Amino acid sequence: MEKLMILLLFCHKASAGKIMIYMFYIMMSSGNPNIPDYFIMANFEEVVMVYYDTNMKTLEPRHDWARRLMVDDPQHWDTISEDGIHYEQVFRVDTDSFKQDSNQTGGVHIIQQYWGCEWDNETEKLDGFLQYGYNGEDFLTFDRETETWTAANPRAETTKLEWDGDTTRTVLWTNLLAKSCPAWLKKYFIYTNGLLQIPERPSVSLLQKTPSSPVSCHATGFYPHRAVMFWRKDGEELYEDVDQGEILPNHDETFQMSVYLNLSSINPEDWRRYDCVFQLSGVTEETVTALHKPVIRTNWEKTGIGNDQGDKHTLPIIVAVVVLVILISIIGFTVHKKKTGERLRGFYCNTEATCVSERGLVYQSERE
Structure with a gap:
C-alpha cells in the first residue's frame, strides 16, 4: 500500500519536474570564538527545512511542516538530529585531512560539503550527488556509478587517492545516496504533499x-x-x-x-x-x-x-534575500547543477572568513 501511495503521489506531480533534497555542511576554522565552526542547513524543494550550528544545542526546524514533522514523528526527527550533530566529528577529521594534503595546516580554512538526491519524473530516475569544496573552490566529487572520487584541482589528488582506497567511506556514501536519501525524499514528499504543493499565483x-x-x-x-x-x-x-x-x-x-x-x-x-x-x-x-x-x-x-x-x-524582498544569503553564503562553493550541467557560481567564502555573493559582501568575521 505504501508503494502504491508513493506511485500515485509521484504521478500526481507529473508536471512538476525534479524533486530534490540536499544538505549543506561547513567546517570553518576562523579563529574567532563568536563564529560557529560547524554549520548544517537542509533544503527540500527549495524550502529550508532545518538549520544547526555549534552555538545551538539542537537541530532547529525552519519551516512549519518541519516543525509538524518533529511532533508527528519524533523518532525520525531524533535520528536525523543526532546524525547531523554527531557527523561533526567525522567532518572535522576530513577538514584536518584536507589541510594536511594541501600542506596548509595553519591559518583560516573552510571545508564545504553539498550532497543530496533528486527524482526526475520524466525519466523516473533517482540520483544522488556529493561534492566537497575547500577554501571557496571545488575540491572533490563522488561518482556514484564508479564509486570513485574526482579531484577538481591538483591539491585534491592526494585526498582522492586516499579516499578511492577507503572501502568503508565508499560503502557509507553509496548506501546513503542510493538508499537513505531517496527514502527521506519520498517520506518528506508524502508528508508535505498536502502542505506545500498548492500553487499560489503571483x-x-x-x-x-x-x-x-x-x-x-x-x-x-x-x-x-x-x-x-x-x-x-x-x-x-x-x-x-x-x-x-x-x-x-x-x-x-x-x-x-x-x-x-x-x-x-x-x-x-x-x-x-x-x-x-x-x-x-x-x-x-x-x-x-x-x-x-x-x-x-x-x-x-x-x-x-x-x-x-x-x-x-x-x-520584504531585500530583507528576505539577505537572510537567506547569510545562510547559504557560508556554504560558499561552486555547485553542480544537475539538470542542465551548468555550474551555479553563487557564493564564496575565502580563507579570511569573508563570505561574498555576486551582489557583494554579506558576511565578514571580526579581526583583531
Missing part, C-alpha cells in the same frame, strides 16, 4: 528605474518555484533585447522573479505588440501583462514605486 508588475532603463516584468508571491516568465512580441516568445533574472525567495516561503526588456530599439507605437507572460507549474492559465506605459511603475514619478508601499511581497 502579483505581476511592470517596473522601470529611469526613462532609459529596461522595463522589468516582476512577479512575486508565487509557489512553487517551478515557473517561467518571458516577453512576447505578436504572440511569439522574444529572445533579443531580453535579460532573464533568476528565481529568488521571499520571506514567506514564496518566490519572485523578473525578466527585463530593453526598449531602446522599440518604437513607442509598437509597444502594444509586446506582453509579458508568466507560467506556473500546476496552473493551466497564464498570467499575461501587456506593455502599456500608464501601468509601468517608476522611480522618477511621484506616484511611482519609490513613493508607494507596493504589494505585500515586494517590500
